[in-house]
Amino acid sequence: MKKENSRRSFIKNISLATFSALALSGCNMEIFDEFLQKNFRTLSKKEKDKIIKNLEIKYKEKYGKEFRVSVKLAIDVTLFVYALYLSKCVGFRRCVYAYVKENNLSRNPQIHYIEVLQMDKEKGIDFADSDAQYNPEKVPEKGHFYLPVQCQQCRNPQCVTVCPVKATWQEPDGIVVVDYNWCIGCRYCMAACPYGARHFNWGEPYVPVEELNTELHFLGNRPRMKGVVEKCTFCIQRVREGKYPACVEICPVGARKFGNLLDPESEIRYILENKRVLVLKQELNFQPKFYYFFGN
């Protein structure tokens, strides 16, 4: 068993070497703590508080601004649902940029959570013939309609099922979130998502300091690191405080509707009860909580 011995000592040596290299490179305990940080869902309240405090200090050192990082849990009897009034959307793409700003998305390399597709009216919803790069002087263009696609917050999210390390999950209020500290960056979830809703930080994300949103949620818009997957969280930092997502607020034509499905008085409940709605790629049975509807 000589070979096994050498292998074992090799592993021992290399881990020693790594450890001492880490220690020598003047890396403080903070990085080490971060490396050893557990999955968010297994953290105790005390551990969470400590991590949040450290994060706030770290962000202040890095960006010179005061940040507030929230870990606010889902509110009881809440199921967030989205509806998009297709006849109203004219493809301004304001939502795309509002989202980028609110959620501290990397500007370079550029990440967008919302893809607005220009579709041919004659063909109906046909992805193969759609155009995401449309750039005319004036929208809407004749003969076309616009279909914004973002995370559909499926009730049966396959991106969650396939994750090999449980770094992503569905919260009780229906929002699918990612623990950026636990994600190993294998991108299986991106292969699984049929809506292109998951995005990867291929390089070190860059956000101009003056444009940083300082109201953060741990599972939402806090600054990301390279090599992790991120996605739309319905602006978790806003909706759990009772506000609308940024894309709903910015939409100049009022095409975007959002609310709590379990609240019988909500607008979203009215829409689902009274309009004819559809979901994208319904045949896959992922059961999105993101509905589209046409006119009355």
Added chain:
Amino acid sequence: MTGSIRIIFHGSKIYYAWLILLLLLILWGGSGYLGQITHGLIRTNMRDSVSWAFYIGNFTFLVGVAAAAVMLVIPAYIYDWKPIKEIVIFGELLAVCAVIMCLAFIIVDLGNPLRFWHMLPLIGILNFPYSMLSWDFFVLSVYLLINLYVVTYLLYCIFYKKDYKKSIVLPLVLISIPMAVAIHTTTAFLYNALPGRIFWNSALLAPRFLASAFCSGPAILLILFQILRKTTKFEIKDEAIWTIAELMVYAMFIYLFFTIAELFKEFYSGTEHILYWKYLLFGIGDHKEIVPYSWSSIIMGCIAFILFLIPKTRKNFLTLNIGAVLIYGSVYVEKGIALIIPAFTPDVLGQIYVYTPSWTEIKTAVMVFSLGFLLFTFLSKIAIAIIFDDYNIDSLDKKMRLPK
């Protein structure tokens, strides 16, 4: 231990040239990987549209190699080829190296390779049994351990001139054969399990995987056995090599049949799902970048099939070896590019992002392959010394006693 090191670093001039070549390739490839480590996967040509590509393709190919190397034990047993123990040893050594290379390709594909420990049992959280990737990781690890154990145990026994216990080896070899099928099937299911990726959502995917693995895996062993036969006391009859070639013809035929069945269904029904095959075979609009890959794979495969099919060329070692190299190349391109890229192009929202591997990806792949070959060379060198060159405990004792 020191003896093994001496064996590794002693050899003919060709052997040294081979080692230096591998080292240079590792350094050259390593420079690419270093760039990827510092700047992130942005150095690759993968983007959100095509989020898996060349690395995962290489991984898939090597799973096939690892599987086929051990499955070759079945015919060796049935046809009663004489050197069955040697075939088991070299097949399992190849499997061990191939699985290690698989894991290496997974690690270079991760955005956060340092967080790999999140997947380990006890200290991490493995999403078992829900995620197919956790299954794949699980079966690959078990397969690696079984093969590593069997091959080390066999060599250990030969080295110490002990008889190996059949009650230990035989069950493990018998387990490793279905495990070989399992690793490849699980890898196929990894892709198959995604209804959103229509190109992979075919029940024929796993059978095609196995058939193609049976084409490429034995091709390596075919050439390896010839080298061993020339340079060592390893004896294998021509008939055994021809039988391997014959089995490869069956595998190729089955693969061809499955592919034609798939193509018929797609093209005759002509639904929108045809888009991905179209992109692979003909390109869409001006985007024809992967067409050369797919056709080179098809042409290489067809030539190899003909060379192996005709008895005259199958029994001629020159044409046989050309065929083996061609089928290896064909399956490599098929698994590396043709299996993965069309599943992502056009992407789920119908947009086309043209992907071809970047230099960083090619360099990193070269690095992993060279490291794997180096490991395989060293392990085979030790195995050859133990099995054929009377490198054992007695010879070592004698040397120790000799004054310097």
